[in-house]
Amino acid sequence: MEYEFETHPSDNRDECIPLYAGIDLSYTDIRSDSFSVQHEALEHIMQINYCRTGQVAWKTQNGNSIFLNPGDFSVHTLDTCMDSSFRFPTGQYQGLTICIDLRETSAHPPELIAETGVFDGLLREKFCQNSTISFLAGNEYSESIFSSFYDQPEKLKLPYQRVKVLELFLYLAQMEFSSQNRLTEYLPEQIELVKAVHDQFLQHMEQRITIEKLSKQYLINPTTLKTVFKAVYGTSLAAHIKKHRMERAAKMLRETDMSVAEIAAAVGYESQSKFTAAFKNQFAVPPRAYRKPQ
Structure with missing residues (x-):
């Protein structure tokens, strides 16, 4: 993918792992109380961020805050967090990020889900309308997907990552997005x-x-x-x-x-x-x- 992040020195992000055309995975382990990101306003790049351990305090544009705790995740395009700062109240954070180039995936979707329309606007329209960030509370099913990105035998790691990212897209496509699974903003x-x-x-x-x-x-x-x-x-x-x-x-x-x-x-x-x-x-x-x- 042709985009770069400028990150705080405390960031410890593994090299991106290409899973499919336009779909990359990276794991993050941060030992700090804050973290900042600067990047271009990229409407065609979507991110899914999953909190495994620790906590993320994400300050929204209106001054309110949303807290991602273990199991929670966010979905957004990169025009919504061009100059974002995050706090880590526990002093540490582990999680993963899935980056999707919607232009690339729309043109060359993974074969197994090519006919689903997942990348032809479905995810973007569902979770990223009006340049918003969707913060979602984890549940038993989403956790079963995200947890499978970890602790797999070395020979099976990439196959699991590739299978589970497709399962995640299908889960997001069919899940009911309502106030019951949306994380609350706090004043x-x-x-x-x-x-x-x-x-x-x-x-x-x-x-x-x-x-x-x-x-x-x-x-x-x-x-x-x-x-x-x-x-x-x-x-x-x-x-x-x-x-x-x-x-x-x-x-x-x-x-x-x-x-x-x-x-x-x-x-x-x-x-x-x-x-x-x-x-x-x-x-x-x-x-x-x-x-x-x-």
């Missing part, structure tokens, strides 16, 4: 609010803060709070809080002489037994065994 104030909730929790980890209490404090519906938090941080509020509590407890066990009961209270557990059970579930050993020198 800047919603994002700032959940960040404030997050910061409050980290500063007062010893407190037992409930969703109901937070929703009243920040004047937000409990369901909306949970939904926006999961989008921004990639996990549910409860799971995120528990993870931070266990990491803080492990640090205290390693670096202080505090008793298990004191550490349990410091990370918000009134019951030492419940803390011990949660810690063992996280680290596979109880707190006292974790503290013992290896």
Whole structure:
């Protein structure tokens, strides 16, 4: 394909793998908190981006943000992201990108799907109308397709990639594109609010803060709070809080002489037994065994 990307130095993109005429595949592994792309406004080049691990925070032209979490993917043409910047809240991202030259594929489509009309405007009209980017929530079926691009024996890797990219095109052609599978855009104030909730929790980890209490404090519906938090941080509020509590407890066990009961209270557990059970579930050993020198 005759186009080039100028990318942020943190980009670690493997060489493009040609699958068919006009269809290339590349894998991306980024260890950074940001990434920028500059390219021409190419209406005839379509990209499908799949998030495998980490998270992508994609700021749209209207100032809102959309978060791609593991399993989610986007579909767009390159006239919609000419000068885009992305954030990676977790500091890392792994995924894949499929680039389609619609001119090339329309003239020389893969034989197996040549009569489907997939490249004769179908995908573009369905997902890229009015120069928009379609952000899609992953599901069991889409994940079965994308996951097959990984961890295949070396001799079978290219055949799998070629078969699965065709299956992906057929899936996109027949899928129902509705609000149920479209990712939600979030307003800047919603994002700032959940960040404030997050910061409050980290500063007062010893407190037992409930969703109901937070929703009243920040004047937000409990369901909306949970939904926006999961989008921004990639996990549910409860799971995120528990993870931070266990990491803080492990640090205290390693670096202080505090008793298990004191550490349990410091990370918000009134019951030492419940803390011990949660810690063992996280680290596979109880707190006292974790503290013992290896």
